[in-house]
Amino acid sequence: MLRLLQLELQKLLLNRASKVLIFISFVLPFFIILLSSIRFNVFNYFTLEVGHYGVFNFPIVWHIVTFFASQFKLFFAIVVVSMVGNEYSNKTIKQNLIDGLSKKEFILSKFYTIIFFSALATLLVFIICLLVGLFYSSIDELHLIFRDTEFLFAYFIKLVGFFSLCLFLGMLVKRSAFALAFLFVLFILEWIIFGILAWKINESTATKIQNFFPLKSMYKLIDQPFQRIAISKAPNGQDFLYDFGVHWYEIAIVMAWTALFIFLSYRLLKKRDL
Amino acid sequence: MEPILTITNLTKKFGYLTAVKDLSFTINKGNVYGILGPNGSGKSTTLGIVLNVVNKTEGSFHWFDGNTTTHDALKKVGAIIERPNFYPYMTAAQNLRLVCRIKGVDRSKIIEKLEVVGLLDRKDHKFSTYSLGMKQRLAIASALLNDPEILILDEPTNGLDPQGIHQIRKIIKDIASKGTTILLASHLLDEVEKVCSHVVVLRKGEKLYSGRVDEMISSHGFFELKAKKHDELIKLLENHTSFGNIKVEDQLITAFLNIPMDAPEFNTLMFEKGIILSHLVKRKESLEEQFLQLTDHTEL
Numbered sequence: 001m002l003r004l005l006q007l008e009l010q011k012l013l014l015n016r017a018s019k020v021l022i023f024i025s026f027v028l029p030f031f032i033i034l035l036s037s038i039r040f041n042v043f044n045y046f047t048l049e050v051g052h053y054g055v056f057n058f059p060i061v062w063h064i065v066t067f068f069a070s071q072f073k074l075f076f077a078i079v080v081v082s083m084v085g086n087e088y089s090n091k092t093i094k095q096n097l098i099d100g101l102s103k104k105e106f107i108l109s110k111f112y113t114i115i116f117f118s119a120l121a122t123l124l125v126f127i128i129c130l131l132v133g134l135f136y137s138s139i140d141e142l143h144l145i146f147r148d149t150e151f152l153f154a155y156f157i158k159l160v161g162f163f164s165l166c167l168f169l170g171m172l173v174k175r176s177a178f179a180l181a182f183l184f185v186l187f188i189l190e191w192i193i194f195g196i197l198a199w200k201i202n203e204s205t206a207t208k209i210q211n212f213f214p215l216k217s218m219y220k221l222i223d224q225p226f227q228r229i230a231i232s233k234a235p236n237g238q239d240f241l242y243d244f245g246v247h248w249y250e251i252a253i254v255m256a257w258t259a260l261f262i263f264l265s266y267r268l269l270k271k272r273d274l
Numbered sequence: 275m276e277p278i279l280t281i282t283n284l285t286k287k288f289g290y291l292t293a294v295k296d297l298s299f300t301i302n303k304g305n306v307y308g309i310l311g312p313n314g315s316g317k318s319t320t321l322g323i324v325l326n327v328v329n330k331t332e333g334s335f336h337w338f339d340g341n342t343t344t345h346d347a348l349k350k351v352g353a354i355i356e357r358p359n360f361y362p363y364m365t366a367a368q369n370l371r372l373v374c375r376i377k378g379v380d381r382s383k384i385i386e387k388l389e390v391v392g393l394l395d396r397k398d399h400k401f402s403t404y405s406l407g408m409k410q411r412l413a414i415a416s417a418l419l420n421d422p423e424i425l426i427l428d429e430p431t432n433g434l435d436p437q438g439i440h441q442i443r444k445i446i447k448d449i450a451s452k453g454t455t456i457l458l459a460s461h462l463l464d465e466v467e468k469v470c471s472h473v474v475v476l477r478k479g480e481k482l483y484s485g486r487v488d489e490m491i492s493s494h495g496f497f498e499l500k501a502k503k504h505d506e507l508i509k510l511l512e513n514h515t516s517f518g519n520i521k522v523e524d525q526l527i528t529a530f531l532n533i534p535m536d537a538p539e540f541n542t543l544m545f546e547k548g549i550i551l552s553h554l555v556k557r558k559e560s561l562e563e564q565f566l567q568l569t570d571h572t573e574l
Contacts, residue, residue, distance in 0.1 A: 007375050015363050086361075095359040098325045099376045099416075100349035273288075274327040 004109035005116055007101075011083065012113070018079045025075035026121055033065060033128050056136035059148035060228060065129045066155040067225040069121070073159055076117060077166045081179040083110065084170030094274045107266045110167055118159035126152055154221040154246040161218050161254040161261075168261040171268050190215055217253040221246060275302040278424050278455055279324060280340070284333035286319050286479075293319040295479040296333070301424065301457060306450050308470035308487070309459040310565060316479035317459040318356060321428050325353055338423075349377050352417030353426035358409040362402035366393060366412050369401055370419060377420045387415040391445060407438030414445055424455040431465065443468065467561040477569050490564050494531035497540060500553030501527075507549050526553070 012018045056064075087093040096106060129152075133145065169179040169186075190213045197206035210216050279301040286294040294316040301307055309317045322328030324335050326344050337347030360369045370384045388394045391411040396404070404412065410430060417425055427446065431439040446469055450456050460466055466473060466487070473490065475483040483490055501507045504525065511517050511529050521528040537556045544551055559567065 003375060003378075007372065010368070010372055010375070011361065014361070014368060090361060091357070091359040092361055094327050094355070096376060097327050097345075098348065098353045098355065099373050100345055100351075101376050102326075102343075102345035105345075271329065273322070273329055 001108075001112060004105055005112045008083070008109045008113040009116075012079065015086075018082065021075050021079045022117070025072050025079070026117070026124055028075075029069045029072045030124055030128055033068065033132065056132045058133045058137045058145050061129050061133040061137075062148045062151040063222065063228055064225050065132070066125055066151045067222050069125045069128075070155060070158055070222060073162055076121075076159075077163065077183070078176070078180065080110075080114065080163045080166040081170045081183075082176040083113075084167060085174065085176030085179065088174040091274075097274070103269045104266060107167075107171075107262065107269060110265075111164070111262055114160060114163040114167065118156050118163065121159060122152055122156040125155060150246045151222055154251065157251055157254050157258075158218050158221045161214075161258045164258045164261040164265075165214055168265045168268075171265040187215055211250075212253060214257045217250065217257065220250050221254060275304075277301065277338070278303055279335065279337055279457075281320070281324065281335040282333055284320065284323060284335060285331045286316070286323060286328065287331045293479050294323070297476075297479070297481050298333075299474050299481065299484045301455065303423070303455050304453060305472050306456045306470045307458065308466035308473040309457065309476060310461070310463065310466050310473055311476035312461055312569070314478075315461075315476040317461075317476060318428055319479075320476075321353070321355060321426060321457075321459060325351075325355070325426070349420060350423050351426060352420065352422035352424070353428075354410075354413040354417050354430065355426075355428040356432070358406075358413035360401045360409070360412065360416075363400065365398050365400055366404075366415075367397045369412070370416055373416050373419055379420045383419050383421075387418045390418065390448075391415045392441075407434050407441065410434060410438070410442060411445070414442070418449070422454065424457060425449060426457045426459075428459045429461070430458070431460075431462070463560075463562045463565055475565065475568055482568050487561065490561070490568070494534045495556055495558040496528055496530045497537075498553065498555040498557065499527045499529060499551055500525050501544075501549050501551050503549050507544075510547060510549065 012022070087096070093106065097103065101109075130145075137145075165186075166179065166183065169182045170176065173179050173182060190210065193213070194206050194210045194216075197209055211220055277300050281300070282298050284294055284297045285292065297316070297320060309320070311317050319328055323330045324337075324344075326348060337344060337351070361372070364372070366388065367384055370387070371381060373379075374381050374384065385394065385397075388397050391414050393408060393411055393415065396408065401409070401412070414427075414430070417427075430446065431442050434442065443465070446456065446458070450469065456469070458466065458469060470487055472485065473483070473487045474481060475490075499507065504527075508520065508522065508527060511520050511527070516531060516533050516535055517529045518532045519530040537554060540556075541551065541554060
């Protein structure tokens, strides 16, 4: 396992483009969130202080930060897609297999890398949350601080699922740019199908079905942060019935997609003549 | 003899096209093999199948004694096919380090093998800055990293300049002289003739011949003749049982032998019949002629 991971890391970290993208996708959110926690003075006119709205309080901080940090996943998605696309365009995938890497190992080395970076991102987000949260919150009881940390787990699962989808698309179309276009098409397609379903049946059934779609199911893991802020601010917030939690079935759906994408990538490579 | 690669009834179809048809042969340790065939005869497809990058349609193959999986066996094989494939943004040494990781070989080999192909002074240059000849030499270094039991080369001199071709051939000969089994696919006959002891001839995916290069055609050679009494000579040759095919081009007569006969014996015979030759050469077919003969015959 370590050998396969090292293999892929060498391919990535020696490439300047992917190095920059990795930096952007993991380090940039770190700084943005740190910066946004600092008080902004907009032309001495008014003071913008995001922390003031309570978004950095425990336990809500886990929810908000993972939600925003996961928006940066698109940068690493480019890395994932290009790490497959490059292998095809340089024909190094052929050479790797000839040199004695099995097709299974080839897919696994990519998958391990996805897990590695997802875990790294999760760890980073955990550190940011803890720092920002401790700075803003007056809560110092451990069990309160670590309440809602399931959002971290959801964040990890979400990243792994999303990157596995990218890996599959990369394997499918072999070219990075087309794979990213496919991702966008899939996004639109999910909404079109939702629209048709809502029109033909009814909206609530359509929503239930849509929650099983790959992109929507990943979004559902960490959703509705704004409603949550609103609730926390409203005097009788508990009356709003918004379901923003992380549920086991949401996790299960995304994990099932992940397994399917990895399996399909392997099947695709096995069947293909290079 | 110890078999390294055994191919049995291998078939590969791309849709309606049959690229390899019911192919069987065995590669034994210690010999230098050539796979010979015109472009599109199925050489690269065959190599692709045994190297795990092309899926076979039917038949089977196994490496060594048949007890190792293909991808484990490939760790004991060195192969380059068609074009050198490396990561352009890595240096030569970094590329080879990656191959070491895949094959599970110690890194210390890198310097040694770069020395063999004469690229040591360029080891920290990016692959993308290399010329085609250097890329091909790097590919050979990479294939040699694991001190392979068999080295597979698919058209290693394709697209190189004369100097590059010479360098590659010299490297191949050096490797062969150290006892490494080599399998060389090529459409260049004189390349195979110069390097190989055994040959497999393919045409349109079918095997026409497999065996030693010098036994490829059971031929006794031919005479090239010229004489003043041109017509008389042709008549005589046509009626003589020792000769088969007779070809005439301008004044030059080519007579193929059915039984062994040397030049003095033939000359005496002619003298007795009163024909004085102005030109007499005895030759054997070159590999090129043998190959053309072989591929022509089966076309009928």
